[in-house]
Amino acid sequence: EPEVTQTPxxxxxxxxxEVILRCVxxxxxxxxxxxxxxxxxxxxxxxxxxxxxxxEKSEIFDDQFSVERPDGSNFTLKIRSTKLEDSAMYFCASRxxxxxxxxxxxxxxTVT
Amino acid sequence: TQLxxxxxxxxxxxxxxxxxxxxxxxxxxSSLQWYRQEPGEGPVLLVTVVTGGxxxxxxxxxxxxxxxxxxxxxxxxxxxxxxxxxxxxxxxRDGGYNKLIFGAGTRLAVHP
Numbered sequence: 086e087p088e089v090t091q092t093p094x095x096x097x098x099x100x101x102x103e104v105i106l107r108c109v110x111x112x113x114x115x116x117x118x119x120x121x122x123x124x125x126x127x128x129x130x131x132x133x134x135x136x137x138x139x140x141e142k143s144e145i146f147d148d149q150f151s152v153e154r155p156d157g158s159n160f161t162l163k164i165r166s167t168k169l170e171d172s173a174m175y176f177c178a179s180r181x182x183x184x185x186x187x188x189x190x191x192x193x194x195t196v197t
Numbered sequence: 198t199q200l201x202x203x204x205x206x207x208x209x210x211x212x213x214x215x216x217x218x219x220x221x222x223x224x225x226x227s228s229l230q231w232y233r234q235e236p237g238e239g240p241v242l243l244v245t246v247v248t249g250g251x252x253x254x255x256x257x258x259x260x261x262x263x264x265x266x267x268x269x270x271x272x273x274x275x276x277x278x279x280x281x282x283x284x285x286x287x288x289x290r291d292g293g294y295n296k297l298i299f300g301a302g303t304r305l306a307v308h309p
Contacts (some may be wrong), residue, residue, distance in 0.1 A: 089239075091239075116295065118296065118297075120297075120299075126301075127299050127300070127301050127302075128240065128285065128287070128297075128299040129299070130296040130297060130298070133295070133296055141296055143296075174237075176239050176240070178297075180295065185230060185242055185245050186230070186242070186295065186297060187242060188232075188239035188240045188241070188242075189239050190238055190239045191237070191238065191239045193237070
């Protein structure tokens with residue numbers, strides 16, 4: 086069964102460093118999403134991406150964040166200068182036209 | 198602000214008991230998804246309900262969408278230890294690109 090994959094599973098970085106989280110969505114899906122979940126809190130929407138551009142973003146998704154689909158398979162989330170409060174699980178999700186969102190296993194980002 | 202309130206927050210029961218988890222909002226959703234999340238993993242889709250009053254069954258799990266599409270419930274019959282986990286509801290609004298608004302989850306523990 087097709088699934089969303091994410092790498093790395095765990096990323097440790099120092100405050101101020103740039104990180105890139107990678108996702109491979111399900112191959113025939115057209116809509117891509119990033120969510121995050123701070124430990125013990127709700128899953129929160131960050132950004133949606135369709136037709137090679139951001140379609141919607143939350144207040145959390147400020148200028149420090151960017152997304153890209155550099156080729157036909159990968160979908161990345163970049164955090165330019167990480168802060169302690171960026172420590173969270175980051176989930177990628179994808180869906181087909183009219184379909185449901187399927188989530189990846191997540192990347193645990195730890196900022197020290 | 199759209200909120201999805203889940204109750205109860207925690208539920209600890211014995212194997213064989215029945216239980217119901219609630220997901221309530223003051224907002225109307227075009228669809229509502231139920232996910233199950235294991236520690237350190239991504240949400241796994243259980244079901245999507247889209248029509249007011251809709252009832253869907255998945256083995257011992259029964260999902261219902263409220264007539265006004267503002268609330269939903271998950272009922273588990275004869276709970277098993279394998280049902281232990283975090284159950285999340287997530288709603289999508291009409292229009293937009295289907296970003297999901299998540300509830301905080303109900304953590305279920307089923308004891309043998």
